[in-house]
Amino acid sequence: MSSALGRLLRPTALTVSTLVLLAGCGSSQDPASGSPSGSGSAAASSAASSEASPEASGSSSPSASAETEAAGTVVAITIADGTASPQGKAMQVAIGERVTLRVESDAPGELHIHSTPEQELSFEAGTTEEELTFDRPGVVDVESHDLDQLLVRLEVR
Numbered sequence: 746m747s748s749a750l751g752r753l754l755r756p757t758a759l760t761v762s763t764l765v766l767l768a769g770c771g772s773s774q775d776p777a778s779g780s781p782s783g784s785g786s787a788a789a790s791s792a793a794s795s796e797a798s799p800e801a802s803g804s805s806s807p808s809a810s811a812e813t814e815a816a817g818t819v820v821a822i823t824i825a826d827g828t829a830s831p832q833g834k835a836m837q838v839a840i841g842e843r844v845t846l847r848v849e850s851d852a853p854g855e856l857h858i859h860s861t862p863e864q865e866l867s868f869e870a871g872t873t874e875e876e877l878t879f880d881r882p883g884v885v886d887v888e889s890h891d892l893d894q895l896l897v898r899l900e901v902r
Contacts, residue, residue, distance in 0.1 A: 817843030817876075820887075820897055824850040829892055837900045840882060844899065846875045856896070859886040 818838055823830050838844055848856065849872045858864040858877065866875045879885060885899040 817845060819845045819847055822846060822848045822856070822887075822896055824848065824852070824854060824889070824892070826851065827892065829889055829894055829896055831896055833895045833898065835898045835900060837902055838879065840880060840901055841878060844877045844879070846877065846887065848873045848875075854889065854891055857886075857888045857890055859888065 818836070820836070846856070846858075846866060848866070848868050850868055851870055853867075853869045855868070856866040858866060860877075860879065861881070861883075864877075866873070879899070879901040882901050885901060886895055887897040887899070888895050
């Protein structure tokens with residue numbers, strides 16, 4: 746009788762051991778969003794969400810350009826005499842990559858960041874920096890509504 750019981754317990758123990766091992770090898774992805782845990786729920790079509798923390802800096806970049814630094818991408822925006830540059834520049838950034846908007850302006854103003862949720866960057870004359878991180882794929886436009894101009898289109902992938 747004990748050999749019959751042993752034959753029943755061996756497959757059960759093997760099945761339980763296999764399930765425990767498989768559970769330990771599973772990923773930490775959130776099935777609702779298809780992304781690692783903690784990044785939120787499903788995204789609206791072609792919208793990217795972001796977190797921002799304002800940060801002022803005394804450094805400046807006289808030309809309008811985008812630089813890739815070890816810590817992310819820096820987008821230099823120059824506004825002078827009622828015109829801005831860049832104008833409609835398309836850039837690709839990775840999900841989770843830090844993007845720093847460095848605005849050098851001769852007058853105060855405001856930029857609109859069309860992400861989910863939408864954000865505004867108010868700035869004074871001089872140099873202002875804003876760090877953004879996008880956690881969903883999509884297109885994020887950075888515009889000056891005062892100048893009626895698209896400055897940068899970020900393609901978050």
